[in-house]
Amino acid sequence: MKSAAAHTIHTMISWLLKAVWIAGTILVLLALQPLLQSGAIIDPYWFRILLLMGINVTLAVSLNLINGFCGQFSIAHAGFMAVGAYTSSYFTLHALYTPVRNLSFAQQATWMIGALLVGAVTAGIAGFIVGIPSLRLRGDYLAIATLGFGEIIRVAILNIEEVGGASGLSDIPPLSSFFWIWLIALMTIALSRNLLVSSHGRAVLAVREDEIAAEALGVPTTKYKVIVFAFSSALAGMAGVLAAHLDLSIYPSSFTFLRSIEIIVMVILGGLGSTTGAVLGAALVTLLPEGLRYVPAFTVRGYVVEMQAWRMVIYSLLLIVLMLTRPRGLLGGMEWSWHGLSRIGGRWFRGRPSDRNLPPEEQGEGDLL
Amino acid sequence: MSFLQVDNLVTRYGAITALQGVSLRVEEGEIVTLIGANGAGKTTLLRTLSGILRPATGAITFRGENITPWQTDRIVRAGIVQSPEGRLVFRGMSVRENLQLGAYTRRDRDEIAKDMGHVFELFPRLKERLNQSAGTLSGGEQQMLAIGRALMSRPKLLMLDEPSLGLAPLLVREIFRIVEEINREGVTVLLVEQNARQALAIAHRGYVLQTGQVVMEDTAAALAQNEVVRKAYLGG
Known part of the structure; x- marks a missing residue:
């Protein structure tokens, strides 16, 4: 048995190591930012794809928490992304008067963190409110209920004139950047992996494996489902914040259930229940439409066929082939x-x-x- | 006041009343068995006692406390745990993780490790399979894991739901022998069984449940001799 002193030292060292890891990650991301943005390594087009990929990684990994680990199939992720995007944009549009280029880095960082907090907290609360009634349902019923709630959020936003209705919000301050997008993506991955090795993570998996058995052992299954759902929503909200402050304008039509489906495709493609799989799926789904641009247009019986326009068909075919050959996704629950x-x-x-x-x-x- | 006392318990699934006023008692240190056919309400009763189902009326008293409105985690902490019907182990998780989840309500790491060691004494085969995923175990091993997992909460009252279900006769005897051993170590057992012969052989007292009602109550020896019980549950 370890002595108390040895235990304390051990804890301190592990905390120190964690701090070094976090600081190192931040420094690397900070160093990469100007390097990538300058266009010296990758052109602005691929740089932008890298940014979209980071946002998709956050969305896919966070959706995997509830759909993959907890086993509760939700189709509302775009709705929570919208909550984060809209509340944070409303906040920065109304509270930040100075143009971003006139702000120091520290000031920009403070505003970005503020916006992320606003988005995460409101999306988390929305997730909590949606989760309490809908997580009493199971399987298909839960999927349909969350689909409905996702659309309700979008339609509600559409009808609030204060946030622009159908024309959305524009002139959002450009606070988002490579650094923030990938910091949040890496943070989401780290949180997801840490959750899994904790005793809470075991309980979450137990809910997925067998709800009755988990309940019988005293695992408060409803509590776990609601907490994981709210947490996952909060992370989706952060992705929404980053997307809004990158694109600088947002519309309700960007957050339809088709966006939710796209995130689900990432998770299922990579392998439900695998963080590594969610990252891989997000990368593939981001790259696929871009890759199709390079397929030259060809003519069939006088009709010009551009592969880019066929990307939804290719998504579907890809999923069908995958489900036939690897029904559990590319990684099938395995981790790197x-x-x-x-x-x-x-x-x-x-x-x-x-x-x-x-x-x-x-x-x-x-x-x- | 008995160790566990159940008074006039009524549990409904929508319009169907599965328990129609069940009353029974379990004394400390006993093995009490609950026999009855499919659909008699045995599983419903255990799920109600665990707090997974809510009774419409009636009272459950455990060691002098009214636990009827308690949540499952509080009931498990108080010392009542069940090993659910059909060997509901977490198939995708390892034997070790299954056992760790059994101790979900506890935080005393050293004691948990000690209890895991004890589970391995009772079921040496689980130790050999420690890192294997539970879904790959045989039926008997899964049943052992389900019982071991329940023991990890350090229960005062262990409720077993059909531990012999789908097991070979030799394994059934093995499981029942271990249930007796657990009982000798001081754990009170409420044993729900369709295999009435084996259950009555190790129990002190028994109840016969029929369509949601207790129709008979006696010592296990007397029930085993009872003409009606012999005809209905022991195959004549």
Whole structure:
């Protein structure tokens, strides 16, 4: 047994390590920002895609918390993104008078953090309010209820003249940047992974695995569902804040359920219940329409076919093929880890069989391959 | 006042009344068995006692306290836990994680580790399968895991819902032997069973449940000799 003093020192070191990690991440992101923005490494077009990808990573990883880990299928993510986008934009439009280019970095950071907090708190509260009645439902019923709530949020915004109705809000201060977008994305990934290894994470997974059994052991299942839902909504709200302060104008039509479906596609494509999968799915879904731009247009019986216009068809085909060949998504609940990587290496050398030979329900728990 | 006392419990699923005024008692240190056919209300009764279902009327008293309105986590903390019907283990999680979840309501790490060691003494096979995912265990091992997981909350009253369901006769005897051992260590047991012969063999007292009502109550030995019970539940 460890002595109390040794335990304290151990805790202090682990905190110190965490602080070093966080500080290091911030410094790297700060250094990358001017480098990438200058156009020296990637052109502005790909830089913009990198920004959209960061926002999508936050959305997909946060949706995976509720849909993947907690097992409660929600189709309302775009609604909570809208709440974050609108409340924070309303806040910065009405409280920030100085043009952003005249602000110092510290001032910009303060405003950005303020906007992120406003967006996260309001979207979190919205998630809490929507979650309490709808999380009593299960499966398809829950999906339909959240779909409805997502649309209610959008239609409500559409009818509030104060936030521009159908014409939306414009001239939002350009506070968002590569640094903030990827800081929040990395923070979301870190929170998601830390949750999973905690005892609360185990309880959340237990709710997904078997609600009755979890309940019987004293796990307050409803409480967990509502908390995870609100937390996931708050993170979606932050993604909304970043998107609004990047695009500088927002419209209710950007937050229809089609946007929610797009986020679900990212999560399912990557593998429901895998943070790594959600990141991968977000990257793929962001890149796919861009990649299609490079497919030259061709003519079939006199009709010009541009692949870009067919991207929804390609999404659907991709999903169908994936569901047929890898029903649990690309990663199927597995996570990236150094440990897993070293095991793959070991397998190559020794030629051990992979777990592909197991029946599907026994595959892919734990580390990547 | 009894250890556990149930008075006139009525539980409904919408329009269907599954428990029509059930009263029973369990004394400290006993094994009490509840026998009855499918749909008699056995599982409903255990779920109501656990706080998963809410009774319409009636009272549940545990060690002198009225626990009827309590939430499940509080009931588990007070010392009542159930191992649910159908070996509801968390299939995607390892044996270790399943057991850790059994101790969800506890924070005393050292004691939890000690209790996990004790579960391995009772079920050595679980120790061999520690990092295996629960879905890959055999039916008997899953039942052992479900019981072990329930023990991890350090219960005073352990409620078992059909632990023999779908198991080979040899394994059923093994499971019942371990239930007796758990009882000898001081845990009171409420055992719900369709396998009336085995259940009455290890129980002190028993109740017969029929369409949501207690129709008979006696010592286990007397019930095993009872003509009606023999015909209906012991195959003549």
